Amino acid sequence: MFDYETLRIIWWAILVFLICGFAVLDGFDLGIGLLLPFLGKTDDERRVMLNTVGPTWEGSQTWLVTLGGISFGAWSLVYATLFSGLYTAMLVLLFGLFLRPVGFDYRSKLADPRWRSAWDWALFAGGAVPAIVLSLAAGNLILGLPFQLDADLRSIYTGGFWDLFHPFAMLCIIVGVALLCLHGAVFLHWRTEAALAQRARRVIVWSSLIFTLSFIAAGLWIAFGVEGYRISSLINTAHIANPLAKTVEKTLGLWLVNYSQYPGLLLSPVLAIVGSWLVVFLSAKRYLGSAFLMSSLVVISVIVTAGGSMFPFIIPSSISPTSSLTVWDASASRYTLQLLFIATVLLMPIVMAYTVWVYRALRGQITVEDIQNNQHILY
Secondary structure: OHHHHHHHHHHHHHHHHHHHHHHHHHHHHHHHHHHHHHHHHHHHHHHHHHHHHOOHHHHHHHHHHHHHHHHHHHHHHHHHHHHHHHHHHHHHHHHHHHHHHHHHHHOOOOOOHHHHHHHHHHHEEEEEEHHHHHHHHHHHHHOOEEEEEEEOOEEEOOOHHHOOOHHHHHHHHHHHHHHHHHHHHHHHHHHHHHHHHHHHHHHHHHHHHHHHHHHHHHHHHHHHHOEEEEEEEOOOOOOOOOOOOOOOEEOOOOHHHHHHOOOOHHHHHHHHHHHHHHHHHHHHHHOOOHHHHHHHHHHHHHHHHHHHHOOOOEOOOOOOOHHHOOOOOOOOOHHHHHHHHHHHHEEEEEEEEHHHHHHHOOOOOOOOHHHHHOOOOOO
């Protein structure tokens, strides 16, 4: 089928694809959760916000489950290192996600305003906690995690949960939260009307501004204040995965090397910045479907910018650069990658076709009148 090196590249691309799929499809769900207590001024408006994503949020969240499963199968060393080292952060993420299904299902069971307000804040936490934890994790991956591999390739993590809150990682939280607020507000502007849509339009403007400034600041910080990594020894990419069979250089500016080698990568950060303001323009001109498509491209561009900068590194090690996990040495066996690839080729088109059908079948605006006429059916 494919040689081992090509399979590794394919599975790195699939990993990036799944991250993008989760960020785009569940990103506006999380963004709406972040905006729920502030944008909806009445109970009916908050129910409108919830029901814009009501039919799809569960399916969107399964992309994260798929991402974890693929990591376990195709990138077992990555899975073991990430999930063991960031165990506390993963638990915080998991408990944050728990609040979403119970919030959606129980919020409208009672008419008591205190009951519904409590669940509104629970749904806010269900959007904010994943946004913060995942952005924090992304920032720390760029910085490098404090782990090393022993002779048996067992990961030894030496950091703690509070060590993750590095100033650069905190800036990444601002980037991530602003981006999800932008994505969620664009979706709300598209799927709602009247005063709620106008408030969403204002959120688009300020979230685009915050995202642009923080994204540029993060890029400058990476260029002048964050040490990057580069493989300095020649390695045979066809050998059995062994991260310790290489040497790694670590110094300032190395995360920018790929942009000189592959100039096309520059399109990603440029599209992220320019696209965020095209979203503002398209929303103002009422090209709402196009605005949502553009905000999706902005989300993808941010992820590709980070992934393209770090390639071929997946998890750099800040304390033992040789232990860093890369595309070339952190994958499962060739046979495993081949079997998973066959399953993906057969099943992924079905998933994509179903996803497209669901969004097409459930398109259209949600109004306050819809909520009032379907009190016991809608969220």
